[in-house]
Amino acid sequence: MLIRTPDGVVEVSSRAPGNHMFRVTSGSTRTASSRPREPPLSEPRPIMKPMHIVVAAAEPGTWVLQVVSANGERAGQELAVSDEELPGVVVQREEAAARAGVQPPVWTWQDTSVPAALLCAAGVWVTRCRDLGLCATILATASTAPGSGALDDAGEPRPLDYRPVLEPADPRHVPGPRPLAAASNQGSLFAVAEERGPGVTELIAELAAQTSACATSRNPQRLERLLSLESQGALVAAGMRHRGIPWDPAVHEQILEDMLGPRPTGEERPQRMQELAEQVRAALAAPTLNPDSPVELLKALRNAGVDVDTTRAFKLQEWTLVNGQPQEQRVATVAPVLEYKKLSRVFSSTGWHWLDTWVQDGRFHPEYVVGGVVTGRWAARGGGALQIPKYIRDAVRADPGHALVVADAAQLEPRVLAILARDDALAEASRGRDLYESIAQQGQARGSELTERSHAKLALLGAMYGATSGAGGRFMPQLTRMFPRAVGYVEHAARVGELGQQVCTYLGRWSPAPDPEWFEVQRATDTQAGERRAAQASRSHGRFSRNFVVQGSAAEWALAWLGHIRQGLHTAGMDAELVFFLHDEVMVHCAQEHAERVQQIVEHAAEQAVHTVFGAVPVEVPVAASVVTSYADAK
DNA sequence: CGGTAGTGCCAC
């Protein structure tokens, strides 16, 4: 099979498993110093221009709608509707399109979260949308990127010609977390638009500006796809926030009681923590010590002969070892401190206060911030949804008669790197379910030194994070010999970043340029200290850029995965809903009898996502999906 | 008094 790609023609053989290769017939292996190649060919995928319905937030509680035809012109009259009427209009348009067998409209608005919350509450399905705010952010960054820093073929040969009509909003600076207790007083979990947003005319102009900006891109199809996936993500995020993660407060309280003792009645520490605080004071002979104060604690530790310069648990643990063996006396000194720290973390970040604040009616409703991370990953706000600790996961329980389908992509980033770099050897390893194990086996077969799974894992993560020393850095030479293209790819990104230039993901999301201060630091090399600072900042931005290309492209796969799952669940028409997402992991809450079907949908969506983002590539991204009742049992 | 830098730890 021959496939046209930006690189030229790539042959993907499908004769036998293990024989799929990136066969690049033009272009050459990229090295760390090589420049981007000539402009690529467009991917041969016809774009069917859809109809848009622009939705502008007017006076509080009202909306103005305008149909915009495929050529960007107004069709028909404006329609003003209230919050209550909006869902009905959406249903009518979606159903009309379905009946007629035509593409549904693209609901086009400044910010998905507000209208989507209304629609979720009304149980209304939206097939496609365009989040002009999120797309503007992507395009604004792309439009500043100089061609000299272009890394991938999606890269622009020149700054993108994007003239925004709307002020691009920084997604990381929108209002902070709103605990449910405050919001639910009004009977809604969501803030309703308080101010009049941009009008229909401005939204139409912005849509046009974005469409023409994409057309000036080196690879319009990829960039359009990115904008479409980002918008789809906003729909997924709104739905998940609305539904929330099923959370059993009784189980949660039981975990707390087992670890900390009974719930304290006042402001005092829980019983177990009070006891431990006393033990710490005794062990360190510091009767008035507040163990929550790192400053006091460090002082007390040093007075007690614990030779550390930080109170980090990791360092304390290390200190107990003498010649690699735990020394009894040292362990006894430090053990209460370590135990106290552990429980203090449990109490403060997942304790009763957290439960009261964030769990209402058996659901935890974090807010997802699409594009909240520069790489395109999502951020989350409110209750720490990015860091639900392992020890508390048992509180995540399916409703009676329901199940949780929990799935995560195994070693997503190295697989994505194989695609980015068109590295056949790494692609071959990706065909195993356990990529690191495959590498170790390849190493054995080829007589390489990289023959252990744990080493392969460290080496690959090290390559993507920019490790230079320690376990990660140690295996780099072997890794480079086995996978020269993959290593070369991330090395190239690092070199570009070290120069202060921008890099981009597969679909064309650009890394931000460094601050003006960064460039100041680069110039201030007249002293030795300045020289050191400059080199340090340069390497740091290099590591960021190295990671950006992989993490950001992986995030694009994840967006597509979510989108296909959302669509798949809807098409199947089951009692099944996406309730959680974290980088490379999803959770679906569904009726017990649908669990197996959901599992299939989630697995199939992973395959679809590879194709949606990367086209036909000889790399697999397997997902491990388990059906459980408790999140603690996943994996 | 509120804002914020520093510290430390959780997740991927």
Added chain:
DNA sequence: AAACGTGGCACTACCG
């Protein structure tokens, strides 16, 4: 003060 990326958040200490 983890060599090595991206985040959120709680707590203390400090500052205006």
